Amino acid sequence: MLPSVSVIIAAYNSAATLGATLSGALTQEYQGDIEIVVVDDGSTDSTAQLVAGYLEQDLDQRAASGELLRRTVLYQGQQNAGQSTARNRAIEISSGELLAICDADDVLLPGYLERAVSMLQEADSAATMVASNAFVLTPNGIAADRPLLRDNHPRAEQQRLVGIQYNFGSIFMLFPRALVQQLGAFDEQLRSCEDWDLWLRAIFAGWTIVRQPEPQAIYRWTSASVSSGTDQVYQAEDVVIRKLLASQGENMSEAERELAERRLASGSPLRLISRFEDGLRNGEFDAAKRDLFEASALVSFQGRLSAKAKIARLPGGIRLLQWRQAKLDALNGYQQDMAR
Numbered sequence: 001m002l003p004s005v006s007v008i009i010a011a012y013n014s015a016a017t018l019g020a021t022l023s024g025a026l027t028q029e030y031q032g033d034i035e036i037v038v039v040d041d042g043s044t045d046s047t048a049q050l051v052a053g054y055l056e057q058d059l060d061q062r063a064a065s066g067e068l069l070r071r072t073v074l075y076q077g078q079q080n081a082g083q084s085t086a087r088n089r090a091i092e093i094s095s096g097e098l099l100a101i102c103d104a105d106d107v108l109l110p111g112y113l114e115r116a117v118s119m120l121q122e123a124d125s126a127a128t129m130v131a132s133n134a135f136v137l138t139p140n141g142i143a144a145d146r147p148l149l150r151d152n153h154p155r156a157e158q159q160r161l162v163g164i165q166y167n168f169g170s171i172f173m174l175f176p177r178a179l180v181q182q183l184g185a186f187d188e189q190l191r192s193c194e195d196w197d198l199w200l201r202a203i204f205a206g207w208t209i210v211r212q213p214e215p216q217a218i219y220r221w222t223s224a225s226v227s228s229g230t231d232q233v234y235q236a237e238d239v240v241i242r243k244l245l246a247s248q249g250e251n252m253s254e255a256e257r258e259l260a261e262r263r264l265a266s267g268s269p270l271r272l273i274s275r276f277e278d279g280l281r282n283g284e285f286d287a288a289k290r291d292l293f294e295a296s297a298l299v300s301f302q303g304r305l306s307a308k309a310k311i312a313r314l315p316g317g318i319r320l321l322q323w324r325q326a327k328l329d330a331l332n333g334y335q336q337d338m339a340r
Helices: 018-026 047-055 083-093 112-122 156-165 178-183 194-204 231-251 254-266 269-282 285-298 303-312 317-332
Strands: 005-011 034-041 071-078 098-101 128-132 135-138 173-176 208-212 217-220
Touching (some): 018 034, 018 047, 018 071, 034 047, 034 083, 083 194, 098 112, 112 128, 112 173, 112 208, 156 194, 156 208, 156 254, 173 178, 173 194, 194 208, 231 254, 231 269, 269 285, 269 317, 285 303, 285 317
Parallel strands (some): 005 034, 005 098, 128 208, 135 217
């Protein structure tokens, strides 16, 4: 019998997108029980009324074998306390053997759980998490050839060092309930990067992330996305690294400690990359190259970033990168408040 799955959704003023999120979770091809747990983090729109429409329906389905598959939606409201707190409350309420994180503006495609659970069951260790790839939905639609996760996935023995460089996991993560029983759930003091913090804690505790490479979800990237870059995100990255040094510093290799300390000294690589891209847009090439070279040194595992640094060192290379950035901005319908 397949394990039951709880889909964990923290919602805040999500009435415009949550219907698609719930429908995606309820129409999974997965032949096990699915429980969708929505915690409303103090919404002031019609989020509660939207979820109520699902609560009133009989959602159970019949498998091809005739077996009854439970499809349940649970809802609880709370005063606004942040996404981490809402996710943790949803985990507390949930009953599934496996937990799947999904944001209230993203969508799980029909094969998502079937493929992710299959990878988890095939893993060599029970201490495994599955990060699923996704299509990226921008204001101009979906570019099918540019999924969310495009860099190579690090091998198990690389994951501690690469995890310090950047969050190579995915918000579309499936993992056993044992992970939060062992390590605790999301850090409620963090308003950003709380997923990266949990994945890092898991990696340093001996867990491994595997990747389901075929996009089986839709990740929404717009100016309204929580993940769109702000100073809060960059500051949260520093907090995550300081936490890691405080808890694991004595257990780190010299290379891991040096990288963590260099990150704190240089600031967020994400900020450097954002400044590099803005430098290209504004024609500030010298500053753009400095930011690119520093980011590439900090995030050496990202092949695409290293390739850009090599191009920038060639005659005329920086103008080629500017042309490519303009092309990508047009493709994505880029707006200034979509900066990461």
